Amino acid sequence: MTIPWFSANIPGPKQARVVTPEIAAKILSKVGRKMMLCGSGIKGQKIGKEPIQKYILDLSKEMSVVVAPSVLKDFLEMGAEPVAKGVVEVTNLLRDAEWRGFDGKGNYDMVAYLGFPYYLESQMLSVLKHFSDIKTMSLGRFYQPNADYSFDNLKEKEWEKNFENLISLLRRK
Amino acid sequence: MKIPVDVSVVHEGERIRKEDMYVELGGPKVSSKGELVRVRKPGEIRDGNVEVEGPDFDKLKEGGRYPFAIFVEVAGKNVEEDLEAVIERRIHDYCNYVEGFMHLNQRYDIWCRLSKKSYERGFNTLKYLGQALITLFKAELPIIEKIQVTFITDEKKVEAFVNDARKIYEARDARARALSEEEVDTFYGCVLCQSFAPTHFCVITPDRISLCGSINWFDGRAAARVDPKGPNFAIPKGELIDEVNGEYSGVNKVVKERSQGETERFYLHSIFNFPHTSCGCFESIAFYIPEVDGVGVVHRDYIGETVLGVPFSTLATQTGGGKQVEGFLGMAIEYMRSPKFLQADGGWNRMVWLPKSVKERVIDDIPAELRDKIATEEDATDIAALKGFLKERGHPVVERWREVEAVEVPELEVMPVGAPGGIKIILQNAKIHAEKVIIKKIK
Amino acid sequence: MKGTKFKIDEFESDLIKATGLEITVGRIVEEEWEEILGPTPMPSVTDLRKWDFALLNRYKPMYAPLCDLCCLCTYGKCDLSDGKKGACGIDIGAQQGRIVLLACCIGAAAHGGHARHIVEHLIEEHGDMPIDMGKNVEVEAPLVRLIAGIMPKKLSDLLEPLEYAEGELMHSLSATHTGQEGYFTDFESKALHVSMTDQLLMEIADVAQISALGFPKGDPGAPLVDIGFGSIDTKKPVILCIGHNVVPGAEVINYLRDHDLYDKVEVAGICCTAHDLTRYDKGAKIVGPLSKQLQFVRTGIADVIIVDEQCVRADVLQEARKTGAAVIATNDKICLGLPDRTKDSPKDVIDNLLGGAPGALILDAEKVGEVAVRTAIKLSETRKRRALNVVKEAKKCIQCGLCIRECHNNLDIPRGMEKAAKGDLSLLSEIYELCIGCGRCENVCSKEIPIVSLLGGAAKEITRKERYKVRSGRGPIQDTEIRNVGSPIVLGEIPGVVAFVGCPNYAGSSKEIAEMAEIFLSRRYIVTTSGCAAMDIAMYKDEEGKTLYEKYPGNFDAGCLSNVGSCVSNAHIAGAAIKIASIFAHRNLRGNYEEIADYILNRVGAVGVAWGAMSQKAASIATGFNRLGVPVILGPRGAKYRRTYLGRPDKSEDWMVYNARTGEKVQISPSPEYLLYVAESKEEAIVSIAKNCIRPNDTTKGRQIKLTHYIDLHKRYFGKMPEDIAMYIRTEADIPITLKAEIMKILKAEKWEPRITPDPTLLERLCRKKEVK
Missing domain, CATH: 3.40.970.20 (Carbon monoxide dehydrogenase alpha subunit. Chain D, domain 4)
Incomplete structure (x- = not known):
């Protein structure tokens, strides 16, 4: 069993399944309504030479993207205007099955988290794990046991490769 | 003409230190300075117009101190002379909304500074200040239908202006005192x-x-x-x-x-x-x-x-x-x-x-x-x-x-402070047990 | 008078005739207080449940379990995931409420133990002194008046509310037992309750020590005192006090004064004891907040370490041992396994400590004073401070990376070590700035490198220069200061009150809190602070080399920074909010909690910020403010408290209040939006603070300025106009004049309709029937 990045962060018997980009892409592509939440940690993050924002915008053609308000400026500068809301606030909306979503079409089936402080993401995943039917996936560098699916603990380069791979798989289909 | 600096209440508390100032207008080291609002007939005003009499910011020497007057003329159906003082006091607030512009005091005592930073960002003419004043006056006081602003930096003209203004302040004060x-x-x-x-x-x-x-x-x-x-x-x-x-x-x-x-x-x-x-x-x-x-x-x-x-x-x-x-x-x-x-x-x-x-x-x-x-x-x-x-x-x-x-005057019901007037016993959570309570009708 | 019993054999008046009537009275008290007793003096666990439910209905708890299990009884462990219930029947939601309640009980107990000790000690040492909060403080103890319904005149009057709070704590804690409370809202109601008594306990402790120990009494000009490693004169013997209870430290100062040693020994403190030492004597030094504890002990500067209670590292004895410092435990809460030397002669204890004993437990503060001073003087002559070779130690690192996984802040210690091994200490020094000093990295280091010491060693040049000024804790806010700000608040000149409080468990740089404070100071908010946050605000200088305390006056006023003092002084921040209701609306305080909390929630634009909240005390402090109607914003680490109270601005039905003028239910802006929120980043917190200062009662001018700041900060940090702006505009007069055109366009697009500004309340009983004859 994979050990959480913060080794003491063992929630209990139910822990995330470790996924490769291939499996992650497969799972995501099967899901109906999905959303990706991007945290403050994406600031300055690059995939190869490209800013990660470019990849996220690419992905926004496949799923709803919500970003932390503190990184909204980066997107505005690129001419995009994703929904911006604090992760605690969004998670609070998500746990309400009756919530109609940002587009008014209903709540989401799966939510992916990326770029949050490890412990904050862990706690938000825990909310949805216990208080919603939404499936969750953690796309960060570190294994998050409270998600349903998570990348393994990865070295920086490995993770970049994984992420790039995931995006291209999702875009290909 | 887009004002090159921000105009917002958030700049109100801003103080411009001597080292950061581009020029000082009015203030304790200058003898002539002042501001005045007058109510005019609509026909007497070129709405939105800003005039600068005397050298503008770009002609003033950095670090210098200059005489200064702000003259605002307004017109509107509901604007009467009695309101001049009220409108005039807004000049102070509005000037301070302008990022990098500081305004202290009122009437013949005004003291303004423009920051180097704002000057460098292109705030190089008083016309911007006038424009800001006009926009703000109209936004907050829609009774002002027409407004024009004149800034004076020419020493002689400021002096003459302040002399006239003093008479108006005095008349205004006399009127306020007399009003009952x-x-x-x-x-x-x-x-x-x-x-x-x-x-x-x-x-x-x-x-x-x-x-x-x-x-x-x-x-x-x-x-x-x-x-x-x-x-x-x-x-x-x-x-x-x-x-x-x-x-x-x-x-x-x-x-x-x-x-x-x-x-x-x-x-x-x-x-x-x-x-x-x-x-x-x-x-x-x-x-x-x-x-x-x-x-x-x-x-x-x-x-x-x-x-x-x-x-x-x-x-x-x-x-x-x-x-x-x-x-x-x-x-x-x-x-x-x-x-x-x-x-x-x-x-x-x-x-x-x-x-x-x-x-x-x-x-x-x-x-x-x-x-x-x-x-x-x-x-x-x-x-x-x-x-x-x-x-x-x-x-x-x-x-x-x-x-x-x-003469015996009726006593006023005034509570003396700090002095207790008798005592009051309150029984809190008292348990009273009575074997029998008999209520009898009184004949 | 206590325990009076009297019997009336026969009694007859016009109205009543009684025979064999027995009356027992618990206590007879003389009372001069005219104020009418409100509905809930000394409320029981359930007396304010209705109010709690009103809050919880709007601000529904969101739970984020830190653990899916329950391990509290021998039925367990029980796995509560996937909707499973524990062997006792509890579900995961209730279990979270239970853990939150437990945390709040622990927090309240810590302040309660502190209060109990200090009140009894002060009465014993100083006699039953009158309560004196200084000039212009009419309401001496607003929380005692509000919650307990009494007006304390002397120290012993504090014993009754103290006893009350202790009783409530017992009832609340008992509800966490297996097989007791079973539903989350009731756990929450109890958490709110016990946290309310926590506020009461904090006030009792601080009111007592201000009255008896001569602390500043609501003085905005309380002295500026030294803070920082560099402010300590290492040439002198150094006595370090850690914790929250000033009594032993004060006795050290007394001993120094009485023996002509005042200038010969340094007395320094860490955490709230430090604040209170400077309140007792402005010559005392503050090392810094809790986060500096391990770092400073490791420097070996302290010759004697006195620990009292709360926030002391459990391993302080082992750590002190490494440097040869002697530890004196002084409080029954922290005995550290040390032998009890309370009854021994000071000489014996000193000899023992000088002979190499690691420490002593002395439960007599006066004796602590003597032993600490004499030991420190002797030890400083013989003790050598060991220098650490950072480069040599760093070379031991094998880059296993275990340390980084233990680090809360994911700090890249391995890279710092790599550079340090080559003689470049810059990265380790940078890491020092971000380190919260927990020392977990060392526990896992496969090479047993003293990483925390290395960070300190690398940053030595910086820390030696760390010398700042903080304003000593002023205590309460004066009534006249509150009166002063009334008019500027309604005229829209002051946008709100922001309180920076709590521990230093920051997710980023400790400088962030000072940065946030300055943003609101420069915008002419009323900024107030306490505890470790007040210290971190001091440890930052502007380009002119001034700290915020030197730059901004210590008043409770626009653009002023008031440090109320230590953790227990947080009560004065709550007190200020309460006093607004009594001063402006003449609302009775006495036993009138619900009405006052309703007033504060709907009218007082105050926000608490606990950016590095760590402890259970911080949990109860925040929850106590919540019950009183004050929203609190936590840093990202606050998510580990497991519970937030979040409103749903998208549900208009959640934002209805009674208009007390008419009795009708009316729509308000979603404000305050949260009661307890966790912000991911400094930027998010800043914008959230501005927004949560909005209240339904705002005058149009007040709303204008609040919105101006909200919009300006939103644009500055997030790059655009907030999307919810229309929700906050009631009439056109609410629109900030500089943004009129822009906002009118938005309102038009959103088909906005004007609304009235009610006299807002959640309590139907407060509605007035409009009677116009």
């Missing part, structure tokens, strides 16, 4: 404090400023003109019911409505019977001193103990929250300058004690023959000393003591 309740048919109400004190509201007349000291009759009039449904509104004064107490039918009607039925009548110029209510931000409090049958006043900034042996903060708890409390009246210090100041109670003839700093502030408004008869903390810090002082100086209230001895 008798002369107007409308008072103004203020319910701003209801956000914290839901049943309090202020009646503002030419003889009575709001008790926080922030809103006078002209301010009330201007605000009510701009937004009649807003927190400042007109009160038709109605019939004069009682001249001495300052009771008006129009006021009483609004009192009932606006106090949510808590209060029925106001005596505008008395501390007794039906005094004006208070919120919590009154500048000072007048308090009845039964032992000498006189009235004392203490203001918020007075730290020591009053002649009653308690500080302002203790006295202040006696009133407030829109409650009508006889013997205590929250009020503005400025009200002491009113010719109707507590006239029903004897006005200055009834005033026996006030802090020295307040006495100094209002000394010119104290009748000359009473000035040395009113005690301060230097003369009396307790009732005994106060009695002695009043007697020694021959204060008019001393006469009242004799009257009291001769």
